[in-house]
Amino acid sequence: MKGFTLIETLVAVLLLSIAIAGPLTIAARGANAAQIAKDQIIAYYLAQDAVEFVRFERDSSCLPSTPCASTGTPPAWLAGVSGAPLTPCVSTDGSAACYIDSRTNQTGSCLGTPASCSSPIKYDGASGRGYYVSVPLKSPYTSCSGTSCITTTFLRSVKIVYSASTPTEALLTVTVSWTDAGSLSHSVVLTEDMFDWE
Amino acid sequence: MSKRGFTAFFAVLVASLALAVGLAIYDLLSRELALSQVATQSQYAIFAADTGAECALYWDNKYTGATAPSVFGTSSTAAWGASPINCNGIDITTKGPPAVDWSSYTDPTLYNCPSSPGSAWCIASSANAATTTFSMTMTSGSQTVCATVVVAKVGNPAQTIVTSHGYNTCSAGGVRIERALQVNY
Numbered sequence: 172m173k174g175f176t177l178i179e180t181l182v183a184v185l186l187l188s189i190a191i192a193g194p195l196t197i198a199a200r201g202a203n204a205a206q207i208a209k210d211q212i213i214a215y216y217l218a219q220d221a222v223e224f225v226r227f228e229r230d231s232s233c234l235p236s237t238p239c240a241s242t243g244t245p246p247a248w249l250a251g252v253s254g255a256p257l258t259p260c261v262s263t264d265g266s267a268a269c270y271i272d273s274r275t276n277q278t279g280s281c282l283g284t285p286a287s288c289s290s291p292i293k294y295d296g297a298s299g300r301g302y303y304v305s306v307p308l309k310s311p312y313t314s315c316s317g318t319s320c321i322t323t324t325f326l327r328s329v330k331i332v333y334s335a336s337t338p339t340e341a342l343l344t345v346t347v348s349w350t351d352a353g354s355l356s357h358s359v360v361l362t363e364d365m366f367d368w369e
Numbered sequence: 370m371s372k373r374g375f376t377a378f379f380a381v382l383v384a385s386l387a388l389a390v391g392l393a394i395y396d397l398l399s400r401e402l403a404l405s406q407v408a409t410q411s412q413y414a415i416f417a418a419d420t421g422a423e424c425a426l427y428w429d430n431k432y433t434g435a436t437a438p439s440v441f442g443t444s445s446t447a448a449w450g451a452s453p454i455n456c457n458g459i460d461i462t463t464k465g466p467p468a469v470d471w472s473s474y475t476d477p478t479l480y481n482c483p484s485s486p487g488s489a490w491c492i493a494s495s496a497n498a499a500t501t502t503f504s505m506t507m508t509s510g511s512q513t514v515c516a517t518v519v520v521a522k523v524g525n526p527a528q529t530i531v532t533s534h535g536y537n538t539c540s541a542g543g544v545r546i547e548r549a550l551q552v553n554y
Contacts, residue, residue: 176373179374180376182377183377186381190380193387193388193391194388195391197394198394198395201394202398207402207405208398208405209405211402211406212405212409215412218412222416337455340456342457359409359510362510363416363419364456364457364507366423366424366456367431368426
């Protein structure tokens, strides 16, 4: 009888350890999946933000008082309103890429210094005021600082590519990429064809 | 009555309970992941639709190469649009099977062309109204997205309704999302 109980206990211990280890693994994977899901949603909103900004600049540069022109380098309709903020994003061969901080209307080339597209976007947790690029911001805006300034894992770059033979059309590509806790890379790429129709 | 087997019985009971809870959590979270991916795919679809609408707006506003009032059909007397009309480097007047043009739609009661993605440029018309349908494809990240655009012109002067349907994938199967935009002017 005692021998049977020992075997029974061993079997029970084995079953219980499987019972504990299985769900724990599943829960860990599930938590990871939840984090990826959350990041993916943030990433696509970040991508949408940049697309909307470029469209806003395009639309604003083609108001009736200042008609669009598809001439120039880059074409005027692609450069954006005063100061031609989209110029660093535009190229004919896809070599130019830029960062965009839509809240402060600030743009700049990814290729310059600091190479902002390779440093992650920051988030101001104190004000909940959206995302900042990791570059010194134009006055009167200031980059967030202190413990409430959260450095996210998201990188974002914007490319606008047009063909010199058809300067009335341009392909906008916004890439948001990030690395999850398991060091796996993810990205959300939004593309849109824009036309000089205004 | 034998009391042997109780320890194992309880172990199995606890194990199955724990497994059930674990599976439930996993199911919940994997659905969450799928949902977030659907949200991203939905973005692809809406921007495909927007591209289609912009293409139609551009060619309707800026095309000057024809004697007709618009490159798109306006009535049964509308001329076949001058080819090529390029959007994203693709001639939208010939893109995709089936290769039909407006002459295949001489029946004035047939107002709508096939609207499935991949259908070619076609004009269906009556005396003072016409519908032009075309489709276009583009690459978004690693996948190909599609848009089917219907340009309806009614009356004289024409009222124009551009309806652009965007799809996150060009073929049936899998998670397929359609989002549409309509422009009236």
